[in-house]
Amino acid sequence: MNNTTKIKKNYRFIKVQKLVIVSILIGFLSAFLGVILKNTTEYYEEIFFHKTVVNPIFLVVFPVFGLSIIYFLREYVFKKKENKGIKEVFESTNSPSNNLPSYKIPSHFINGLLTVVFGGSTGIEVSTVVASATIGSVAQRKQNVFRQYKTELICAGVAAGITALFSSPIAGLLFSLEVISRKVTRAFILTNLIAVSIAFGLLHLLDEKPLFAVHNMTWHLRAIPYFILLGIIAGINSVYLTRCVLFFKAQFSKIKVHYYKIIFGSVILSVSLFVFPQLYGEGYHAIKTIFINPNGMVLSLSMVLTFIGILVLKPIVTSATLASGGDGGVFAPSLFIGAFLGLLLALILNQYFNANVIPINFVIIGMAAVLSASIHAPFTALFLVCGLTNDYTLFLPILVVCLISKYTAKLIYPFTVYSYSPSLAK
Template identity: 60%
Template sequence: MKITSRRKYTFTKTGKLLIASIVVALFAALLAVSLKHVTEKYEELFYIRSKINKLYLVIFPIIGLSMIYVLRQYIFKNKANKGITEVFDSTETGKNLPSYKIPSHFVNGLLTVIFGGSTGIEVSTVVSTAAIGSLAQEKEKIFRQHKKELICAGVTAGITALFNTPLAGLLFAYEVICRKPSKLFFYTNIPAAAVAWTFVLVLGEPPLFAMKIQGWHLYALPYFALLGVLAGLHSVYLTRCVIFCKAQFAKFTSQHHKILLGAVIISALLLLLPQLYGDGYHAIKLNILTANKAVLSVPLVVTLLGVLVFKPLATSITLSAGGDGGVFAPAIFIGAFLGLFTALVLNTVFHIGVIPLNFMLIGMGAMLSASIHAPYTALFLACGLVNDYTLFVPVLIACLIAKYTAKAVCPYTVYTFKSKV
């Protein structure tokens, strides 16, 4: 009788856990898609206004950072958003992610990007969807010991919905958030990925980037490896830039001074390079159209080098001054332009004959892999960005080389760095 009762209890518990993960996934997917579309809409509108009148590039950053400060001060319990480290704290300790983290990251992520903050909504989505999972486990005593699985289910669904790729969502939760999964991880997260993917398929969500991949050649393998090494090294620059700027801004005793200085620097960088506005996906889409026909001229070299040097700085200042986000979108952005620049140099100086468009996509995956130390997440996400797996092998090679290059130089990421302060 005892054995039968125990089996019945286990069956009931796992059944409820499955239902909970599906419900969490539905809410997480809805939140992710909503945030994506609202952000895209207003970022485009505000960016167009700033192209017409440069004055907007001066006032938008201070408006965005000020609004985030006011909301945090008077609505969101005067507690700063700490990004993915909040999720780590919840999965590794007994702390729960408070429910207000759902609207706070949603709204603050939106405000940061649409007003020109040089980051993306991915980390905001991760934390808010993780908070949905954390909230779910609080509602049933039977779920308390499976908080990590439900938090990961929310994250899996959120990333799946953002990029239309369930494997990237599942692997991100596995490689970055969970790291030491239990048997129930897959039991809860595979259905979560499936539900979120079904959700975006029903909505007819298109790939983020429209790219026609032309195939690749074996002779280009060494150059894919080279791009992986370059991405790994550049990711270290991004990581250390973010950590350095956060440490310097933490010395400010006045939040107003922090916001003012941050806004001034961001505005100056946007006036210099408007491509740095928001998540920068608009600039990637524009360059996708001309990549294979681009000629390496002095103005183009200056622009590309400017983007590669100043994007990490713009991202770092955005996050340090109170913006909500992370290095997810910046890594994709930097990777695209690093890949384009590498291909154009190889073709113009060394007459190699590689395909710049391919290098843009491979660069996205390699830079993301190096920045978050998650090569398989980056692999499937990069292919999912265009819904084409033709470059699966080149992206895999570049992602692995990029991660281990970055790790050899700098063993931590922005998300895993432990401050001594």
């Protein structure tokens, strides 16, 4: 072996070593950030939501107060630099010169927390994704050897962040692949596998529990036609969510005085929360209530009207939250819509068509189906929901329904809130 070959071999070895070390750091920091944001949000959201139950006047105060603080922070602390959500990550991975600045870490962390805690009807997932992607982006700028692995290291941060939120390393890997990178390289496999392994290890050390606990799951072949129906309806609902978000953002962008946006958004939020408190924040508290005993629920007219109202209003209040300056995305809203849609469909099928389906199955599959259709990532949705429930009994029906819902949505409207741009829509 000549000297040139030895030098090249040593250089490759050193480069791999450095990639391993930086992937470990990215995985730990991104997961730690995700766990802190998740637990802090859950803790304070519960406290603030309880205050609105005791004194409903807070349903008026909290939204306008939260959106005003976020506006103040963006205007004076973060120097009028707007948060574009996951589109920022796309712009960074698609351009060698466009990097995610380090201020995105505290900006998305704080704004995402404030949005949800004060009643904004969205989730912290996108805030976590952008903040953790920024960790990867900052890391790749530290040494020249990492420049060519910009996308891989950003994806490693994203994958670790998603793993921390949903207790599913496979969902983290698949989200960074299906939504962000869309290509597999050896460096992608190395960096992302290490990052999600570190993230999942941290979850075990901290004894983080799945968000929704389910037991004694089973399903029957006779339910397949009803699962297919759920997939089609979920695809239609996801398009409604996507179009709502895009419409509200387009309309609110025409308002030149930002505080008018805050007032309009707060009015929509406050009125909706007065009618349906389930819409407050991420909505996971409402999903947990229907997880208690969905199989024992009996359909009534008031329940049907409540569920329909929630399904109609959720995309509107989510859109108003985001368009008026809130920080978040469609992850939590999709899971929320899917849970209520699935339960409503199951109860209707049982009461009026003697279908004898298992409602909790429809809750879980509905969550995955709407998420799959909303972000066009069926495999991410599959493993994410299985991770949320820590149960893989419904793996096959979830996979089928996720594919059906995705392609139903694409057939109706080819864009997601991440992929849409005015130039593409023309």
